[in-house]
Amino acid sequence: MQETIERPEYINQLINFREKQLIKVVTGIRRCGKSTLFDLYCSYLMQNGVSENQIIRLNLEGPDYHDIKDYMQLYQLIKQQLAPDHMNYIFIDEVQNVPEFQKAVVGLFIIKNCDVYITGSNAFLLSGELATLLSGRYVEIKMLPLSFxxxxxxxxxxxxxxxxxxxxxxxxxxxxxxxxxxxxxxxxxxxxxxxxxxxxxxxxxxxxxxxxxxxxxxxxxxxxxxxxxxxxxxxxxxxxxxxxxxxxxxxxxxxxxxxxxxxxxxxxxxxxxxxxxxxxxxxxxxxxxxxxxxxxxxxxxxxxxxxxxxxxxxxxxxxxxxxxxxxxxxxxxxxxxxxxxxxxxxxxxxxxxxxxxxxxxxxxxxxxxxxxxxxxxxxxxxxxxxxxxxxxxxxxxxxxx
Structure with missing residues (x-):
């Protein structure tokens, strides 16, 4: 049995939107594989010339990030890790855990050498709310658990x-x-x-x-x-x-x-x-x-x-x-x-x-x-x-x- 199941339909969507001027928002029920999708995509990036220091990963459900109480802390934490002369690929899991997260996400999005990807497990991230919060500058990738x-x-x-x-x-x-x-x-x-x-x-x-x-x-x-x-x-x-x-x-x-x-x-x-x-x-x-x-x-x-x-x-x-x-x-x-x-x-x-x-x-x-x-x-x-x-x-x- 394979340890990690490839999810080519979702990976290909991320590849197609790579470095496009859009925030990539992966939505879906908890445990459907959003974080693993980011792992697979990061592996793809590194296999295609991206160095590890260009990739910034945060899972805001992890204990390392429980001290982040507002969007400015999140923004500053990521900004200080940016590689100045290269494209930075920023992945934030369960971003809804930080109040007013959208301000940090938009702040990173407008930096020219940032490609931003976020996940969330509820619709606070999408539909009319997200359209208002992120002003239409996003694409939603709807993820489900495994197909048969x-x-x-x-x-x-x-x-x-x-x-x-x-x-x-x-x-x-x-x-x-x-x-x-x-x-x-x-x-x-x-x-x-x-x-x-x-x-x-x-x-x-x-x-x-x-x-x-x-x-x-x-x-x-x-x-x-x-x-x-x-x-x-x-x-x-x-x-x-x-x-x-x-x-x-x-x-x-x-x-x-x-x-x-x-x-x-x-x-x-x-x-x-x-x-x-x-x-x-x-x-x-x-x-x-x-x-x-x-x-x-x-x-x-x-x-x-x-x-x-x-x-x-x-x-x-x-x-x-x-x-x-x-x-x-x-x-x-x-x-x-x-x-x-x-x-x-x-x-x-x-x-x-x-x-x-x-x-x-x-x-x-x-x-x-x-x-x-x-x-x-x-x-x-x-x-x-x-x-x-x-x-x-x-x-x-x-x-x-």
Whole structure:
């Protein structure tokens, strides 16, 4: 098994933006591999003529930097290490730990021989907030835990794909999982990830006082991945179950879960009307292993879990992903990319005696009259099949492309 998994898609993005007049911001859930990505990129730089004294690395979660209390201390610490006559590559992990960090980052960015890279584990670093703080002078590289293809690359033996897929979803896709040998070790590791995300990136930052209620909301969402949700529906369901919670509180908690990259939100899109819909959305987990850690294996909907895996893979491949509405039917995903739109339906299996499952899955795709590519992804091991232009593909083959 490989000790370090190459992440070429992310490395290539960093290489493409090297020395461009932009702050490179790598975002993603804790432990998804952001620091290791910087390690890999620094190795690339040194293999391509950059000396070690041109590289400045800081991880602001480390004890060596706990005394940094404001942006000026951070700025001065880095500035005194700059090599005056060479390009300096500055890497700052978990930069959000320093108040008003953006002032230090912008101060370094405007120095001509500085190429600045930062990471963070919550959305304080991006979206509207970051656009304001860094005045549009940044590019975001969105990082996820390992894809199934990356996970599989760690093994010399590429057989038994079904077993490896089961391990991938149950143990989780955080890179360090591959260094652990037992279920108990993995469970302890996932507990640490979950606790750090909830306590550091949600409870502390959002000043949430009712941690037990937050835990109830998280459990509800983990149990409803791939189901259409609204703030009102969640509030009503939880209140009916004896856990009274307001719509406003649900909105606050879900926003925090999305901002910490533990959940991703897929909004609905009307295919025929060509418009985004304001009501209803689906939520997907950044790592299915966290669901198994929190809820166990009972009542696990294998179809929705597979749907979750496909959703994340589409994000990795650079698509903007929405849930499709076609009349009263639903297409699992509309993927908007640089080459246009693609439609995806996901089902664990479509094999049954009467063929009704296959017909049900194909029906929404058949109702779309444009000529964009349409795919049905399943775990069925059948030859590549076309249903009136709809390509049915084994999902594991698709994930490994």
């Amino acid at each position: 293809k990356e996970y599989l690359s760690a093994f010399d033996d590429k057989t038994d794909l079904i077993i490896k897929y089961q391990n991938y979803i149950q143990n989780g896709s955080f890179p360090y999982i591959l260094n652990l040998n037992s279920r108990q070790e993995i469970r302890s590791y996932l507990e640490g990830v979950y606790t750090s995300v909830v306590l550091k990136d949600i409870v502390a930052r959002c000043r949430i006082s009712d941690v037990n209620m937050l835990d109830n909301v998280i459990r509800y969402m983990f149990n409803n991945i791939g189901n259409l949700c609204s703030y009102t529906k969640i509030s009503n369901t939880m209140t009916s179950a004896g856990r009274k919670i307001s719509v406003h509180t649900i909105e606050t908690y879900l926003t925090a879960l999305v901002d910490s990259f533990i959940l991703y939100k897929a909004n609905r899109y009307d295919v025929k009307g060509k418009q985004h819909l304001a009501t209803g959305a689906k939520y997907y987990l950044s790592d299915i292993g966290l669901r198994y850690y929190l809820l166990g294996t009972k009542r696990a909907d294998v179809g929705h879990i597979l749907e979750n895996i496909v959703y994340l893979e589409l994000l990795r491949r650079g698509f903007e992903v929405h849930v499709g509405k076609v009349n009263q039917a639903e297409v699992d995903f509309i993927a908007f990319g640089s080459q246009g739109e693609e439609y995806y339906q996901v089902a664990y299996t479509v094999i049954d005696a009467g063929g009704s499952t296959l017909e049900r899955e194909l029906s929404p795709l058949d109702a779309i009259r444009d000529h964009n590519p349409k795919y049905l992804l399943t775990m069925d091991f059948t030859p590549l099949t076309s249903h009136n232009g709809i390509k049915q593909i084994n999902v594991l083959d698709w994930l490994l492309r």
